[in-house]
Amino acid sequence: MLEKSLIEYAQDVMNANDKEIAFKDLWAEVCKKASLSEEDANRVISQFYTNLTIDGRFVALPNGFWDLRSRRTSSEIEMADSFYSDADESASSDDVDENISDDEGDSVTDIDNSDDNDDLNADNSVEY
Numbered sequence: 001m002l003e004k005s006l007i008e009y010a011q012d013v014m015n016a017n018d019k020e021i022a023f024k025d026l027w028a029e030v031c032k033k034a035s036l037s038e039e040d041a042n043r044v045i046s047q048f049y050t051n052l053t054i055d056g057r058f059v060a061l062p063n064g065f066w067d068l069r070s071r072r073t074s075s076e077i078e079m080a081d082s083f084y085s086d087a088d089e090s091a092s093s094d095d096v097d098e099n100i101s102d103d104e105g106d107s108v109t110d111i112d113n114s115d116d117n118d119d120l121n122a123d124n125s126v127e128y
Contacts, residue, residue, distance in 0.1 A: 002034055006048045007055055009033045011068070020067035
């Protein structure tokens with residue numbers, strides 16, 4: 001069992017650094033401090049990232065860097081927030097077909113952008 005949460009370890013790492021840190025470096029330090037095995041680290045990385053994103057003590061910066069919100073001015077935080085909201089808006093377009101891959105890894109286009117579960121029957125069997 002961990003002595004602290006992974007987010008608390010992240011705060012310790014950031015407090016020890018006097019500037020922003022790349023996510024991959026932050027994650028490596030958190031894993032080291034928490035003594036996570038590679039298997040455990042791979043299992044919990046997405047939850048850690050989610051927690052980091054929603055925790056008000058941290059701020060995501062452009063290019064995969066993170067910092068403590070307390071070290072940033074409000075204009076820096078607004079600029080970082082607008083960077084990500086602008087990226088989200090440009091990435092979501094109803095006019096663009098969704099690219100998916102078939103079982104062989106070849107790229108195919110989902111022409112009708114339908115939900116992948118449309119072909120499932122009530123018993124989760126696939127109708128061809």
